[in-house]
Amino acid sequence: MYLGAALAVGLFDRLSPSVVAVLRVVGATIVLILWRRPGRAAWRRDRLLRAAGFGLATALMNVAFYEAIARLPLGTAVAIEFCGPVAVAALSSRRPRDVVAVVLAAAGVALIADVRWSGSPSGVLWALAAAALWAAYIVLGKRVASAGNGFDDLAVGFVVASVLCSPLLLLGGPAGLAPLADPVVVLVAVGVGVASSVVPYVLDQVVLRRVGRARFAVLLALLPATATVVGLVALGQLPNVSEGVGIAAVIAAVGLRSRDGDPVGRT
Template sequence: MYVGAAVAVWLFDVASPSGVAWLRCLGAALILLAWRRPGRAAWRGRPLLLAAVFGVVTAGMNVVFYEAVARLPLGTAVALEFTGPVVVAAAGTRGRRDVAALALVAVGVVCIADVQLRGSPAGVAFALAAAAAWACYILLGRKVALDGNGIDSLAVGFAVATVLLSPLALGTQAVWAAPDLLVLGVGVGLLSTVVPYALDQVVLRRVGQARFAVLLALLPVTATVAGFLVLGQVPRPLEILGILAVVGGVAVRSRDNGAVREPP
């Protein structure tokens, strides 16, 4: 996911962050439609409405996230964005292990973020908007996984979102004149949307929202690593400490072997 985000940062020199997010949505829609070829039932009634809402919310999350990444280091933006999943996980806690895991994750996220508001208030605002959208993504994603058509709904949702958010394509004019950049844009859709979101649908059918949200704590870690390897963004000692805390939180929560709700 965050290798794709790092590639997206390269495209910010020739396209707006919102435009790159739209290219990501377009690429994901084309790949998913070609792969899944949803039947007529997926384009009607309640399944269509659920998929459309999910697609628009997810695409909107990507738009505000890219606006944040354009202003903040990748790992920092993801750490702030992770407050959304933390809230979802907190709402589903039931035992001391859950609380301990969330405490470790929260400490880790704060350490990784280490953000000063005077640096980029707009970046912080966009990242927090992405956090709210991410919380909605988890809630809607669970519903799509259990009550919708799974990955077929992803294809329909991103197709609808691509059309509804098409005005953002105005920020991508330079990309269409360079085939290599266009391939990169579609590649971002594959790396950051098709692969991880399809896997999310598989996971969300087998685990609860709270466990899924805590497992997402690994994402600030992978974002920091990707930022270092691809963009040369070197983590500071406090961020490294935060990574260790996040991993510890995931390990504590993952030991829970409680009953798993099977898909209907």
């Protein structure tokens, strides 16, 4: 997922983050439709509405996240964004330990935000928006997965999201939409879609069919650390001491929540 994000950052000097995010969704849509070829049943009203809500939440999450990493280091943005999964995990079980986990996560995010607010308040706000949309992704994704047609509904949802988000392509970037005529740019955008959307979201559907929302959120615990490592290796982004402590606090919060978990299966 974050190797794809590192590739996406390389496109930000030619296209706006929102355009890159939409291209990611479109690239993933093409691959999913060619792979799954969903039948008529997948386009019927109830399934279509469920898939559309999931697809749109996912696409907007991508837009918010790319706008965030255009302004913040990758690991920092992911740590703030991780408030979403932590909230889902904690609200699924209101035990004292879960309350402590939320407080710990909030403290970690506060440390990061305090460092970054003066330099990029918009980046922090975009990351918080991505957090809210990530929570929606987990809740809606669980519903799609539990219905038993996760892969097909994922493809349908991405088709709807691609259509609804296509006006964002008009935002262009420093050079307008001219870079889209470059086959390399298009190829990289499709690669971002496969690496950051097709592979992880398909695997998410496999996992969500087997575990509840809270446990799934817990399984995402190492993503802030993963993003920090990828940001350091691929982009040369080294977190300072306060950011490092904040990222560690977010990971510890999810680790604390993971001692409980929820029943395996549908919730």
